[in-house]
């Protein structure tokens with residue numbers, strides 16, 4: 001059996017509707033899926049109905065961008081800021097009045113602020129035809145408009161600056177413009193891992209650090225992983241992040257095995273997923289990841305469910 005605990009729908013920056021996602025998952029033999037849209041669970045209801053229809057088990061999830069104050073980075077201007085990381089949350093309450101959902105709402109409000117500022121910044125930098133309305137219209141939901149929608153708008157409106165869209169030029173748009181070292185980078189919320197754990201963990205939400213190497217390393221070499229990650233993982237575990245996405249679709253098998261060992265050494269639960277985004281990440285396969293050989297074992301689910309307490 002195949003499971004996939006990290007996927008995105010058109011309710012954030014994926015291209016598939018939840019129904020399409022569930023249909024594709026059923027087709028390739030996925031038994032359990034978690035839909036983890038950025039900062040929103042508005043996709044949950046449609047996904048729950050579709051999973052019922054196709055006979056899939058669904059875990060209600062979300063992926064949030066939070067600050068890790070245990071790790072600081074010095075910016076080009078010399079300021080020291082907390083590292084921004086992605087955290088997956090599973091078994092989330094979907095009731096709108098729940099404290100966890102209130103936290104999500106605050107993240108979305110801040111995302112809207114970031115998006116308005118990003119439009120201004122891109123306009124100043126020469127992307128003059130780009131408007132917020134244009135970017136929002138590319139997204140199928142207003143809930144979680146993100147940088148991949150901005151990237152698409154940049155290709156559609158300003159090929160004279162960014163060129164034609166290929167996998168390579170798409171990545172370059174993030175390196176040169178939208179990524180944390182890019183010219184148009186605007187930070188999002190200051191919300192911390194601790195705030196989210198406090199709002200979710202007492203209610204059975206289980207947190208797992210998403211794509212840990214993307215968050216915490218620069219080269220992802222064996223040496224850097226061995227040097228940096230044990231300390232990072234034990235610190236996260238001590239702050240209530242119980243899981244680590246050891247089986248990540250963006251890494252190779254050898255790295256996954258290394259991360260699995262470090263996850264176990266830290267006393268954390270290994271989780272895993274593809275980070276499927278449909279046409280927003282053309283090289284990532286649902287259930288199979290970027291290299292096509294991802295296999296997240298079922299046993300992950302037992303530990304994850306037990307962690308709910």
Ligand code: AMP
Nearest residue numbers: 013038145146147148171174175179277
């Ligand atoms: P946002 O939620 O608006 O901050 O955008 C974050 C999303 O942008 C991630 O989930 C990825 O889908 C995408 N993204 C971020 N950095 C990169 C990158 N270097 N290359 C490709 N996609 C990226």
Ligand code: ZN
Nearest residue numbers: 008013038277
């Ligand atoms: Zn994304």
Ligand code: FE
Nearest residue numbers: 063086210211
């Ligand atoms: Fe992510």
Ligand code: FE
Nearest residue numbers: 006008063275
């Ligand atoms: Fe993701």
